[in-house]
Amino acid sequence: MEKFLEHIEKFKLRHCHAEFEALIHTKREFLNQAKGNLLKFRQVFEKIQDHIPSVIDFKNWVVTIGTPEDLSPEESKQLYQGLDQLCPWRKGPFELFGIRIDSEWQSWMKWERLLPHIKNLKGRRIMDIGSSNGYYMFRAAAHAPLMVMGLEPQSYFYFQYLVIQKFLNQDNVFCLPISHDEWPKTARYFDTVFCMGVLYHRPSPVEMLRSIHESMKKGGELVLENLVLETRQNLCLFPEDRYAKMRNVYFIPDLLVMESWLYRAGFKNIQCVDVTRTSMEEQRKTRWIQTESLKDFLDPDDPDKTVEGYPGPVRAIFLAEAG
Known part of the structure; x- marks a missing residue:
């Protein structure tokens, strides 16, 4: 986190230095006083040794760092245990020094769906809201942006990112363990904002979109991916309790409602560039998640529906220009 402060002048955020310094100090104190799972994740991160990779590849579908030959057998064993x-x-x-992390989501599939449609990322200031372990941040970094800033409040995702960054020391990729609500007011700053798989977790989606709009340069591009209904009838699903076993799902709009939300939040030139039903090829259980996955969230007798009887997960990608 502190490394970001060292580059703050380069990123023309000097006017917000005091706010960022206070925020980072608060988060550092919180991490230093960690308990429970947070303490466990921090200790795992601290035990993982630094290694210098002979290869770094963000351009291909597997984010690759290092080769098996970069580590001794004992070092490889210790790294595997930590991961x-x-x-x-x-x-x-990811593939870290020959260790393949077969994640639940085949995130490259979403990246390939959106990449042909978005503006060139070279030289741009990018924010990734809900950045998880940084997969999309590193894929974006392959396109030479000025800066990529991730926001990830979930502790285990944040420490996954820190482990990967430990081997990289990328000086234009950063992540703060905060939600979008905690980000200081850097008015009209970002050229590109990714907000993928986040909005349906918010009880006030238009308010969040307005906040995102306020942080973007005029003409900046929002890349928004969200659960949707495959209609254009101004309909919106509000689950009674859970959706696909998720508790914190609020509004799932149809395509027309999403366009209306974006318009009301100040965006223009709104396009829906992709609508894809989530498949078990893209989201599935692997030994790297140890929990349920998509197959467990769908009705076994009708996979087009969730176990609660709602329409199964369909995700759409929207592009919108900040007005």
Whole structure:
């Protein structure tokens, strides 16, 4: 976190230095006083040794860092044990010094769906809201942006990111263990914002979209991916309790409702560039998650429905320009 402060002038955020310094100090104190699972994740991270990779590849579907030959057998064993203790690995895949992390989500599939449609990322200031372990941040870093900033409040995802960054020391990729609500007001700053798999967890989606809009440069591009209904009838699903066994799902809009939300939040030139039903090829249980996955969330007699009887998960990608 402190490394970001060292680069704050380069990123033209000097006017927010005091706010970032206070925020980072608060988060550092919180991590230093960690208990329970948070303490466990921190200790696992601290035990994983630094290694210098002979290969770094963000351009291909597997984010690859190092080769098996970079480590001794004992070092490889210790690294495997540490990575295993940081389960579940939701996003990926990664290959770290020959250790393949077969994540729950085949995140490259979403990246390939959106990449042909978005603006060139070279030289841009990018934010990734809900960045998880950084898979999409590292894929974006392959396109030479000025800066990629991830926001990830979930502790185990954040420490997964820290482990990966430990081997990289990328000076233009950062992550803070905060939610979007905690981000200081850097008005009209970001050129590209990724918000993927987040909005349906918010009870006030338009309010969040407005907040995102306020943080973006005029003409900046929002890349929004969300659960949707495959209609254009101004309909919105509000689950009574759970959706696909998730408790914190609020509004699942149809395509027209999502466009209306974006418009009301100040965006223009709104496009839906992809609608894809989530498949068991893209989301599935592996030994790196040790929990249920998509197969367990769907009705075994009708896989087009969730176990609660709602329409099964369909995700759409929208692009929108900040006005």
